[in-house]
Amino acid sequence: IAGITQAPTSQILAAGRRMTLRCTQDMRHNAMYWYRQDLGLGLRLIHYSNTAGTTGKGEVPDGYSVSRANTDDFPLTLASAVPSQTSVYFCASAARTGLKNTEAFFGQGTRLTVV
Amino acid sequence: AQRVTQPEKLLSVFKGAPVELKCNYSYSGSPELFWYVQYSRQRLQLLLRHISRESIKGFTADLNKGETSFHLKKPFAQEEDSAMYYCALRAAGNKLTFGGGTRVLVKP
Numbered sequence A: 001i002a003g004i005t006q007a008p009t010s011q012i013l014a015a016g017r018r019m020t021l022r023c024t025q026d027m028r029h030n031a032m033y034w035y036r037q038d039l040g041l042g043l044r045l046i047h048y049s050n051t052a053g054t055t056g057k058g059e060v061p062d063g064y065s066v067s068r069a070n071t072d073d074f075p076l077t078l079a080s081a082v083p084s085q086t087s088v089y090f091c092a093s094a095a096r097t098g099l100k101n102t103e104a105f106f107g108q109g110t111r112l113t114v115v
Numbered sequence B: 001a002q003r004v005t006q007p008e009k010l011l012s013v014f015k016g017a018p019v020e021l022k023c024n025y026s027y028s029g030s031p032e033l034f035w036y037v038q039y040s041r042q043r044l045q046l047l048l049r050h051i052s053r054e055s056i057k058g059f060t061a062d063l064n065k066g067e068t069s070f071h072l073k074k075p076f077a078q079e080e081d082s083a084m085y086y087c088a089l090r091a092a093g094n095k096l097t098f099g100g101g102t103r104v105l106v107k108p
Helices: none
Strands: A004-007 A010-013 A019-025 A031-038 A042-049 A064-066 A076-078 A087-094 A104-106 A110-114 B003-005 B010-014 B019-021 B024-026 B032-038 B045-049 B072-074 B083-090 B096-098 B102-107
Touching (some): A004 A087, A019 A031, A019 A087, A019 A110, A031 B096, A042 A064, B003 B096, B010 B019, B019 B102
Parallel strands (some): B010 B102
Antiparallel strands (some): A019 A076, A031 A042, A031 A087, A087 A110, B003 B024, B019 B072, B032 B083
16 A cells, blocks of 8 residues: 555445445554545535544535544444445645644545435 | 635636636635645546645635635636636644636637
8 A cells, every 4th residue: 555545436325324444544644534526516524533532524525434543544423324425535644733744645435326 | 613715617728828716715714725626527626725825737826714705716717727626725623615616718
């Protein structure tokens, strides 16, 4: 693994089903993020995590949950998918604020279609 | 609460013309501001950050705390600048918020 990786790349999901999007980074970054990207709405923050063991809500957290059991992994779960959750999902990680290099690195995205 | 606003969804310019992408923010503390770019079929990547005050690919951005703005400028647009551009604000506590994005189309 080099950088940050998401899985799956794309998925078609029946409404009402449970789905977990995976995100793994090997840069030992403290902060991790989940965004959804929708046409005309840009990138909206779903959930984020400052460090392993802590999570926080973003702008659009409803219908999603996250966990941060360790530094490397930050899975996003849709407990019961609905069509409005059709989107492209991006995971990102960044070193903590206060350091010189705090840019966020992004995964390649997961295209999710809920039917 | 922190907020980032990019008022233009689409900017269409001719090659060689200047381009300016507007970004306004609201945040009560001292923000870190960034511009990210997403080229077709590529991941989002950092273009520049306000702390470094550098010019990347001919782009510059100046933080204006009085106007709470961080506009991105390039004097002579190139076709390869066609992409989606996002302004972002990182607050204390690591929360990273993006604007709605501006699509730039540079015509030959």
